Amino acid sequence: MNRMAIRRLLIANRGEIAVRIIRACREMGIESVAVYSDVDAEAPHARLADIAVPIGPAPALESYLAIGRLIDAAKSTACDAVHPGYGFLAENSAFAAACRDAGVTFVGPPPALIDLMGSKTAARDAARAAGLPVVPGATPPDQSNAAIERTARQVGCPVLLKAAAGGGGKGMRLVSDANGLDEAIDAARREAQSAFGDGTLYIERAIERPRHVEIQVFGGAHGQAVHLFERDCSVQRRHQKVIEESPSPALTPALRARMGDAAASLVRSVGYRNAGTIEFLLEGAGDEARFYFLEMNTRLQVEHPVTEAVTGVDLVRAQLLEAAGEMLPWTQAQLTLRGHAIECRVYAEDPAAGFMPQAGRLLCYREPAMPGIRIDSGVAQGGEVSVYYDPLLAKLVASGETRAVAIDRTIAALRDFAILGIRTNIPFLLDVLADSRFRDGDIHTRFLDEEAGRLVETSRALPPPDEAFAAAVALVAGPGTRDQGPGTKDLPRDPWATLNGWRN
């Protein structure tokens, strides 16, 4: 048994996830080392850690993505392990290998597994080999229109014609019935040829209006393979998740068991280690629903607190234990799903301006505190939200005994989440939560892309209440209002501040 305690951990990340990991370190008696770029010197993660090391200028390529600098920081502070968080270098096998070569434990799977599951084709092959359903599809060796048509009929319409050589939607054609095939094949081939220099087409069953349902998994150093049930992430905008929940409103107990078993068998078959997530597309609902392997994320997910809320486990703690060579803290039989949890991602973005990311000083930042609410955040009042990084400000996770309770709690907490200085998506989140289709659980991955415009316009049409107009003059009142709010000290002096007071 390769057992070694972690005494000092470098967190190769920033923001809320760095704060989350530092907290786990503190609980476990592990010293935490934060790294920070020039604009993050005062950021909460840098202030909270036991040790903080400057890592370079603001652009991520020169700081949070600079493998050499991170390894140097780990060595100079005598860290015995590195946690990559999510994003940045979390799924970069070169970074995992560099840690290993420097004699530092990488908290995550070994580099070979990051590579295996990071390649779409290799991951798909591995999933199929483990008996997981994948979206039916094939690359016909004979690329004539007639042969492609035959394949399309076998796969079953609607089909997607994709460039075998590339991705990013280039050369992709959706064909809903066989009559339009000939024309679509020619067009897709031309596009594939011009975009990738290779006109070879891959024919795949189109899953229309699918749900995004992922299974949290964990692999142990001693051959353990468990799943921690699902998260439904169907509420996404342009492939960016906005609201995640567990359990999925679309899963029956039987389907949940089948998907969980499938995910655990993939973990077992590839010998996966540490935390991971297996993403599926779900077609239909109920026992009849079909699921297809989509891809695997070889890291901790943003939305991991949803799973923590319904299973009662601590995934970061488990990651650190596994990395230290210990047994996983739970067996499959010990894991149960209880109640319901919903996570809302609070982004610095303006829904009324096409969800444009916002930057600026947080004049007011007040987190709600109430039963069933957990907030993971990496910002503070008076702090600056910069343009350099992800616009995620905080994750609000509400849990309750039922989905309805969790929704009610989410709404109550968001109404009390006061953020001023920059625009956020809080009003938009409230509109989504109030929408009857979300309430009914009747959503798919295109839901927000189709409905976001309508939701934004509906709430914008409402004028501010009189109370808001009345409060707007509060600061012009004068000596009575001794306080202009924290963080406003550097703002231009209020020209009305000399008027007489009226506060009572």
Added chain:
Amino acid sequence: MVPKRFTVRERTNSRTVEVDANGQVTVDGSDRRLAVTGLDGAEYEVSDGLRRCRVFVAGPPDAREVFIDGRAFRFEVTSTDHRRLKRSAAHADAMTAPMPGTVVKVLVEPGQQVRRGDILIKLEAMKMELPVRAPHDGSVKAIHCREGDLVQAGMRLLDLS
């Protein structure tokens, strides 16, 4: 203390907000009188005497931000009193009685040129003689009182251009 009036604008929504001498706030002349109380930092309580709500306020008058019940608004706040004062200065100044009393002497006639500090009218109140002086150079536009009149505070005595 005199009431204060503000124009508060949010996109196409504009309201006149008045703050009276007791600090009570009315919006567009509504019957609902709102009290705004500062709590902690950016936090305020707005109450109509029965229902109360928490709001958060920050930022300068031309970009005043208010968070209320999950929604955030950006307002532009301007003082209408300020504008009116400026505008009236260019036109006629209404000279009013500073306190209740009797007009004992009218020293000017309409059209008469006066200089700043000249005595225009003498009032008598509480056994004291009170001169009303020209606040600036100009000419007398109109006279609204006669010797012997009893006047209330704020009553218009004469107009000066």
